[in-house]
Amino acid sequence: MSRIGKQPVAIAAGVEVNVDGNIVTVKGPKGTLTQELRSPITARVEGGEVLIERAVDSRDARSLHGLYRTLVANMVEGVTNGYSKTLEIVGTGYRATQKGANVEFALGFSHPVIIEPAAGIELTVPSQTKVVVSGIDKQQVGEVAASIRKLRKPEPYKGKGIRYEGEVVRRKVGKAGK
The missing domain is CATH 3.90.930.12 (Ribosomal protein L6)
Known part of the structure; x- marks a missing residue:
């Protein structure tokens, strides 16, 4: 497992995260950001956290796992603090x-x-x-x-x-x- 990818992204107060298929939308006090996830990677919201998961264990999927987790974490940070x-x-x-x-x-x-x-x-x-x-x-x-x-x-x-x-x-x- 990716050390970064398996960590959940905490959703800050006042931030709303929606997952629609492979598109993650983060809305907060400063604005709205969206990110499209590539196919082996999926996201789901569970109890105030966003979990990024991968379906297969290929080299490509492993490299994307940590990347997309970090991108979603940056989106949450950006709409709260900038x-x-x-x-x-x-x-x-x-x-x-x-x-x-x-x-x-x-x-x-x-x-x-x-x-x-x-x-x-x-x-x-x-x-x-x-x-x-x-x-x-x-x-x-x-x-x-x-x-x-x-x-x-x-x-x-x-x-x-x-x-x-x-x-x-x-x-x-x-x-x-x-």
């Missing part, structure tokens, strides 16, 4: 400003870069050098944060660029360091 990632902007003249729902970045290019959030994603700028990406879908929050980071990755010589909060950038010695 997810957020904080990005830090490092560099002289690099900054972000809030323009309504959009965020405008000045990253050393000849033009400002404007990011429009996707549906279900909220971008906030607490200071000029911090951007917070938040939403209920963990995968979508990570994807948007990665696409913002990709605008100007942290470079190894001066460390300038956009990085995740707490990310350590390995620095290289420049020409004078020989």
Whole structure:
């Protein structure tokens, strides 16, 4: 048995989980998320918990068992608390400003870069050098944060660029360091 897959997913207070065939729908105070399960994996709600089970013991089914259990657990967590990632902007003249729902970045290019959030994603700028990406879908929050980071990755010589909060950038010695 999958160590992760056999653990039940606890349903938090105020969260409603519906299983309709192979589609799991999680509805909570922050919104609704759905996930389709592939054929060897099934889900059922039993006494305040969601149980993810597999019909066969093939290699494919074993790998999907833990995956779908984690995806359902992330959905329950997302509709109750939500997810957020904080990005830090490092560099002289690099900054972000809030323009309504959009965020405008000045990253050393000849033009400002404007990011429009996707549906279900909220971008906030607490200071000029911090951007917070938040939403209920963990995968979508990570994807948007990665696409913002990709605008100007942290470079190894001066460390300038956009990085995740707490990310350590390995620095290289420049020409004078020989």
